[in-house]
Amino acid sequence: MLLNIEKLIYGGDGLARLPADNHGRGKAVFVPFVLAGEEIDAALTEEKPGFARAHAAAIMEPSPYRIQPPCPHFGRCGGCHYQHSTYEHQLEIKKDILRENLRRIAKLELNCEIQVHPSPPWNYRNRSRLQVRTRPDFAAGYFKFASHALLPVEECPISSPLINRAIATLWQAGRAGKAVEGVREVEFFANGDDSRILVELLCAPEARRAAVRAWAEELCASMPEISGVAAFREPQKGVQEPLVAVGSSELTYQTKSAAYRVSAGAFFQTNRFLVDDLVDIVTRSRSGELALDLYAGVGLFSRALAGSIRHIVSVESSQTATSDLKYNLPLNAEVFHTTTDQYLAQRGDNGRAGNGAVLPQLLHKPDLVVVDPPRGGLGDRVARLLAEVDAPRVTYVSCDPATLSRDLVPLQAAGYRVEEVHLVDLFPQTYHLESVLHLVC
Numbered sequence: 001m002l003l004n005i006e007k008l009i010y011g012g013d014g015l016a017r018l019p020a021d022n023h024g025r026g027k028a029v030f031v032p033f034v035l036a037g038e039e040i041d042a043a044l045t046e047e048k049p050g051f052a053r054a055h056a057a058a059i060m061e062p063s064p065y066r067i068q069p070p071c072p073h074f075g076r077c078g079g080c081h082y083q084h085s086t087y088e089h090q091l092e093i094k095k096d097i098l099r100e101n102l103r104r105i106a107k108l109e110l111n112c113e114i115q116v117h118p119s120p121p122w123n124y125r126n127r128s129r130l131q132v133r134t135r136p137d138f139a140a141g142y143f144k145f146a147s148h149a150l151l152p153v154e155e156c157p158i159s160s161p162l163i164n165r166a167i168a169t170l171w172q173a174g175r176a177g178k179a180v181e182g183v184r185e186v187e188f189f190a191n192g193d194d195s196r197i198l199v200e201l202l203c204a205p206e207a208r209r210a211a212v213r214a215w216a217e218e219l220c221a222s223m224p225e226i227s228g229v230a231a232f233r234e235p236q237k238g239v240q241e242p243l244v245a246v247g248s249s250e251l252t253y254q255t256k257s258a259a260y261r262v263s264a265g266a267f268f269q270t271n272r273f274l275v276d277d278l279v280d281i282v283t284r285s286r287s288g289e290l291a292l293d294l295y296a297g298v299g300l301f302s303r304a305l306a307g308s309i310r311h312i313v314s315v316e317s318s319q320t321a322t323s324d325l326k327y328n329l330p331l332n333a334e335v336f337h338t339t340t341d342q343y344l345a346q347r348g349d350n351g352r353a354g355n356g357a358v359l360p361q362l363l364h365k366p367d368l369v370v371v372d373p374p375r376g377g378l379g380d381r382v383a384r385l386l387a388e389v390d391a392p393r394v395t396y397v398s399c400d401p402a403t404l405s406r407d408l409v410p411l412q413a414a415g416y417r418v419e420e421v422h423l424v425d426l427f428p429q430t431y432h433l434e435s436v437l438h439l440v441c
Contacts, residue, residue, distance in 0.1 A: 001018075001041075001042055001044075002039060002040070002041060002042070002060065003016035003017075003018075003029060003031065003039070003040050003042045003054065004016060004037075004038075004039050005031065005034045005035065005036055005037060005038045005039075005040065006036065007036045007096070007100075008034075008035070008036055008093050008096075008097065009030075009097065010097050010101060010400075010401055010402060010431060010433075011030075011431055012032055012033075012081030012082070012430075012431035013030040013031055013032050013034075014030070014031045014032070014034035014035065014036065014038070015028060015029070015030065015031075016028075016029045016031055016040075016042070016054075017029060018052065027050070027051060027052055028050075028051045028052070029042070029044075029051070029052045029053065029054050030051065030052070030053050030054070031053070031054050031055065031056055032055065032081070032145070032146075033055075033056065033074075033075055033081070033084055034056050034059070035062075035063035035065055035066055035084070035085055035089075036063065036093075037061075037063050038056075038059055038060075038061060038062055038063050038066070039059075039060045039061040040056040040057075040058065040059055040060060041056070041057045041058040041059075041060055042054040042055070042056055042057065043055055043057050063085075065085050065086050065089035066084055066085065067084060067085065067086055068084075069083035069084050070083065070122075070157060071083055071156075071157050073142075073151060073153055075145065076144055076145060076151055077141075077142050077143075077144065077145060077151050077153065078142060078143045078144060078145045078146065078147070078151075079142050079156075079158070079430065080158065080429040080430055081429070081430050081431045082428075082429050082430065082431065083429050087118070087121040087428060090121075090425075090428065090429070091116050091118060091423070091425060094423060094425065094431075094433040095114050095116060095423055097401060097431075097433065098114060098401045098421075098423055098433060098435055099114060101401035101402055101404070101405045102401070102404075102405050102408070104405070105402060105405035105406055105408075105409075106405040106406070106408040106409055106412065107409075108405070108408060108412070108418065110418065110421060111418075112418065112419070112420060112421060113421075114421045114422070114423050115420070115421065115422045115423070116422075116423045116425070117274065117277050117281070117422060117423065117424045117425060118425050118428075119271055119273050119274050119425045119426065119428050120273050120428075121428040121429065122157050122158060122428075122429075123157065123158065123159065123160050123161055123164075124158060124160070124271050124272060124273050124274075124426075124428060125156075125158050125159045125160060125163065125270055125271070125272070126160055126163075126189065126190045126191070126192075126194070126268075126270055126271070126272040127163075127187065127188065127189045127190070127268070127270045128156060128159040128163050128167075128187070128188050129185055129186070129187040129188075130142065130153070130167065130170070130185065130186050130187075130188075131143060131150050131184070131185055132170075132174075132179065132183050132184060132185060132186055133150050134174075134179050134180070134181045134183070135181070138171075138174030138175060138177075138179050139152040139174070140152065140153070140154075140167070140170050140171060140174060140186065141153035141154075142156075153167075154167060154168065154171050155167065155168075158428065158429055158430075159188075160190050160194045160272060161194060162190045162194045162195070162197055162225060163188045163190055163197065165223070165225075166188045166197055166199070166223060166225075166226070167188070169219070169222055169223045170186060170219075172222070173215070173218065173219065173222065178215060178218055179215065180207065180208075180211045180212050180214075180215045181207070181211075182203050182204040182206055182207025182208070182211075182212070183201050183202070183203050183204075183207060183212065183215070183231075184202050184203065184204055184234065185200075185201070185202035186199065186200070186201055186202075187199070187200040187201075187202070188200075189251060189262070189264075189268070190272070191251050191252065191253050191254065192253050192254045192255060192272060192275070193254065194272065195225065196225055196226075196227045196251060196252075197223075197225050197226050197227065197251075198226075198227055198228060198229075198230070198248070198249075198250070198251040198262075198264060199216075199219060199226055199228070199229040199230070200229075200230050200231070200232070200264050200265065201216070201229065201230070201231035201232070201243075201244075202231075202232055202233075202234060203231055203232065203233050203234065203243055204233075204234060205233055205234060205236070207231075207233070207243070209243060209244060212231050212243060212244045213231075213244045213246065216229035216231060216244055216246040217229075217246050220246055220247050226247070227247055227248045227250075227251055228245065228246060228247030228248035228249055228250075228264075229244070229245070229246045229247060230242070230244070230245050230246075230249045230264035230265070231243040231244040231245070232264075232265070240265070245264075249263055249264045250262060250263040250264065250324075253268060253275075255275050255276055255279065255300075256276040257276070257279070257303075257304060257307075258303045258304070258328075260298055260299065260300065260303070260324070260328050261298065261324050261327050261328055262298055262324060263320050263321075263323065263324050264320075265318075265320040266297070266298050266318065266320045266321040266324050267297050267298070267318070267321060268297065268298060268300070269300065269426065270426065270427075271426040271427070274424060274425070274426055275300070277424065278300075278397075278424050278426070278434070278436070279300060279301065279304050281422050281424065281436050282301050282304075282370060282395055282397060282436055283301055283304040283305050283308075283370075286305060286308060286309060286367075286368055286393075287308045287309060287367075288309050288310070288366075288367025288368060289309070289310045289311060289364070289367060290309065290310065290311050290312075290313070290364050290365075290366040290367055291305050291309045291311075291312050291313070291366055291367060291368040291369070291370065292312075292313050292315070292366045292368070292369045292370070292389070292391070293305065293312060293313070293314045293315070293370045294315045294340045294343070294344075294369065294370065294371045294372075294373075294386075295315070295316065295317075295340060295371060295372045295373050295374070296314035296315055296316045296321075296325055296335075296372075297316060297318075297321050297325070297372070298321050298324040298325055298328055299314060299324070299325045299328040299329050299333075301370050301372065301397075302314040302325070302328075302329055302333055303328055303329060303330070303333075305368075305370070306329060306330050306332055306333050309367070309368070310332060311332055311333075311334070312329070312332060312333035312334065313333075313334050313336065313366075314329060314333055314334070314335050314336070315335075315336045315338060315339075315340055315343045316335070316336075316337060317337070317338060317339045317340070319337065322335060322337040340371070340373070340378075340382055341381060341382050341385070344382060344385035344386060344388075344389065345385060347385075347389065365389070365390060365391065366389065366391045367391065367392065367393065368391060368392075368393045368394075368395065369386065369389060369391045369393070369394045369395070370394075370395045370397070371386065371394065371395070371396050371397065372397035373398075373403075374399075375399055375400045375403065376400075376403060377398070377400060377403025377404060377406060377407050378403075378407045379407070380406075380407075380410060383407045383409075383410045383411055384410050384414075386411070387410055387411055387413075387414035387416070388414075390441070391441070392440060392441055393438065393439065393440055393441075394411065394416060394438075394439040394441075395436065395437070395438050395439070396408075396436070396437045396439065397434070397435075397436050398434070398435050398436075398437070399426075399432065399433075399434050401433060401435065404435065404437070408437075411439060414441070415441045416439040416440065416441045417439065417440060417441075418437055418438070418439055419438045419439065419440045420436075420437070420438040421435065421436075421437055421438075422435060422436040422437075423435050424436060
């Protein structure tokens with residue numbers, strides 16, 4: 001059937017509609033790897049009561065923004081979604097999706113322009129995770145699109161040059177029969193100037209420690225840029241067990257303003273070109289007595305804020321990241337190893353710890369709160385607790401426009417309004433988008 005693509009939605013799909021029936025407009029159809037305005041010859045792949053899915057068997061009328069994807073795996077690999085569009089148009093797609101989510105979910109009509117911060121569109125990733133198979137033959141790569149089947153990949157154009165060299169080294173070891181059975185994933189993390197790399201292995205429970213150690217030593221010897229290899233067993237009951245460490249288990253990531261220790265297993269922003277821009281957008285021209293950095297990670301924003309704000313409170317739930325956070329921060333920063341929910345609830349309980357002792361630093365009203373939650377966002381409870389803090393400024397760093405928009409509802413109800421909106425394109429060629437909203441009350 002012929003379908004017309006109305007627009008692109010968050011998640012990478014194009015939205016079309018089946019022919020209308022007697023009950024109103026037609027059912028929504030979601031189609032990957034298309035562009036708005038295109039007419040396609042579509043084949044349905046799934047039909048549900050409320051929607052359908054299809055794939056484009058042929059592009060009958062292509063968009064003027066359609067180009068030939070440079071990666072031979074595009075369309076089969078689940079990693080990228082927009083390689084068939086010019087990069088300039090990708091930015092427009094993301095801008096429209098962010099604005100539409102804010103309007104539809106948060107009922108927010110922006111009174112300001114969305115400021116767009118582009119990235120070099122290729123070789124930008126400083127972290128890449130590959131799935132590994134050792135039987136019946138070796139392969140490493142990514143999951144196929146909409147699948148958990150392995151797609152062998154020997155080169156990734158969105159990963160840094162050093163990571164691509166590491167991928168080639170991984171394949172050489174695999175073809176030589178040196179890959180160890182039980183290693184399920186290999187993650188590469190490169191530093192800021194792409195000169196050093198940290199390797200993380202995720203292993204099945206049955207993986208043999210001695211064999212994993214021998215392969216880790218082999219990897220370090222085969223590529224001088226590898227600072228170390230850290231291997232973990234798959235999490236059991238939510239706990240990830242360290243298995244083997246060869247060389248260093250941490251990397252120093254140098255930015256324009258500071259050097260950060262990042263240990264294996266800790267989160268750090270993945271676009272090596274936009275780290276400084278992101279920090280500047282979040283922290284520029286901020287001053288005062290007290291700032292809260294919630295979901296602080298290894299301290300990317302806390303470290304920058306500590307130069308202009310007298311006291312920083314950084315909250316992080318990961319034990320690994322908290323250790324790096326304490327190491328990275330200056331003396332005017334205080335670290336809380338707890339969840340944001342627990343910390344804010346503690347503030348609401350008159351700043352009393354579990355033993356009844358008053359925590360004075362919790363009683364002061366902060367001048368600024370920075371939140372950088374995971375993809376699931378704050379959630380209603382944390383958003384309401386955040387509103388009760390009553391800080392005059394809140395900066396929300398988001399990697400999901402839908403959860404961002406949902407969280408804005410209670411914040412707007414509490415009197416916050418959006419002063420600035422930034423789209424920071426940390427993930428070119430994919431549907432993922434990073435945004436920074438400055439809120440004032």
